[in-house]
Amino acid sequence: MIKVGVLGARGRMGAEVCRAVEGADDLELVAAVDQGDAREALTAAEVVVDFTHPGVVMDNLRWCVEQGLHTVVGTSGFGPERVAEVRSWQEAHPGGNVLIGPNFGIGAVLMMDFARRAAPFFESVEIVELHHPNKADAPSGTAHRTAELIAEARAAAGAGPSPDATTSELDGARGADVEGVRVHAVRLAGLIAHQEVLLGGHGEVFTLRHDSMNRESFMPGVLLAVRRVAGLPDRLTVGIESLLGL
Numbered sequence: 468m469i470k471v472g473v474l475g476a477r478g479r480m481g482a483e484v485c486r487a488v489e490g491a492d493d494l495e496l497v498a499a500v501d502q503g504d505a506r507e508a509l510t511a512a513e514v515v516v517d518f519t520h521p522g523v524v525m526d527n528l529r530w531c532v533e534q535g536l537h538t539v540v541g542t543s544g545f546g547p548e549r550v551a552e553v554r555s556w557q558e559a560h561p562g563g564n565v566l567i568g569p570n571f572g573i574g575a576v577l578m579m580d581f582a583r584r585a586a587p588f589f590e591s592v593e594i595v596e597l598h599h600p601n602k603a604d605a606p607s608g609t610a611h612r613t614a615e616l617i618a619e620a621r622a623a624a625g626a627g628p629s630p631d632a633t634t635s636e637l638d639g640a641r642g643a644d645v646e647g648v649r650v651h652a653v654r655l656a657g658l659i660a661h662q663e664v665l666l667g668g669h670g671e672v673f674t675l676r677h678d679s680m681n682r683e684s685f686m687p688g689v690l691l692a693v694r695r696v697a698g699l700p701d702r703l704t705v706g707i708e709s710l711l712g713l
């Protein structure tokens with residue numbers, strides 16, 4: 468049995484993780500901590516899962532690293548600077564591994580991987596992410612990570628910037644520029660989490676789309692991460708691609 472603690476346990480994702488852990492034969496929920504609760508209960512866990520808020524996750528993660536706990540992070544807001552900061556804490560504190568998952572949906576991970584592979588073959592690429600209106604951050608962590616992967620792949624292949632003749636625009640009309648990739652964020656009641664990657668070339672458009680229809684959709688990926696984080700070869704891993712053999 469792997470002992471699991473959850474941070475953000477009363478939130479939309481945290482509550483779903485608690486249910487999934489309780490329903491798994493090989494996992495035991497030993498601590499469910501939310502805003503205002505003492506974190507010390509988490510020291511009973513071997514693996515902590517964080518689904519809180521981009522504004523508080525670094526403080527939680529630093530504490531987990533200092534305690535030597537293996538940690539699976541689902542909270543969004545991790546760019547290269549935050550990742551480097553986590554590495555610096557780990558250098559000072561031997562022990563726990565950290566796995567940061569921008570998206571635990573298996574289909575979403577495949578979409579990101581396919582986007583990375585396809586990006587050098589097309590002249591243009593833009594991302595549209597669509598989420599429920601209670602989401603705090605825009606663009607989403609998934610869109611951020613997808614843009615990073617696309618930008619890396621295009622740079623490695625020597626692909627230039629996507630063509631764009633815009634000289635006059637209302638603020639925001641062309642979306643946010645993430646590593647040179649335009650990202651458009653929709654917030655709409657009725658949605659959960661969705662993303663399209665639009666790739667355009669000579670007389671053709673290739674669209675990759677992923678839809679999370681509910682929050683259970685993230686649980687196979689979260690549980691995979693919980694089971695594997697302690698045995699990962701690197702102390703810090705971003706994304707569950709390697710766990711899926713991608």
Ligand SMILES: NC(=O)C1=CN([C@@H]2O[C@H](COP(=O)(O)OP(=O)(O)OC[C@H]3O[C@@H](n4cnc5c(N)ncnc54)[C@H](OP(=O)(O)O)[C@@H]3O)[C@@H](O)[C@H]2O)C=CC1
Nearest residue numbers: 475477478479480501502519523541542543568569570571
């Ligand atoms: N990686 C992935 O696959 C996915 C990632 N996410 C990300 O997960 C995060 C959480 O999303 P969601 O569950 O919808 O958000 P919610 O707001 O529903 O849940 C967050 C929970 O964390 C609590 N919280 C806030 N601060 C702390 C703290 N310091 N310590 C412990 N708990 C705290 C909140 O309490 P209070 O409400 O009182 O502030 C709330 O209960 C977001 O960043 C989201 O983008 C979401 C889905 C999938």
Ligand SMILES: O=C(O)C1=N[C@H](C(=O)O)C[C@H](O)C1
Nearest residue numbers: 543569570602607608609660
């Ligand atoms: O807030 C959400 O809901 C989600 N957040 C993550 C993100 O920012 O990418 C993952 C998924 O899109 C759901």
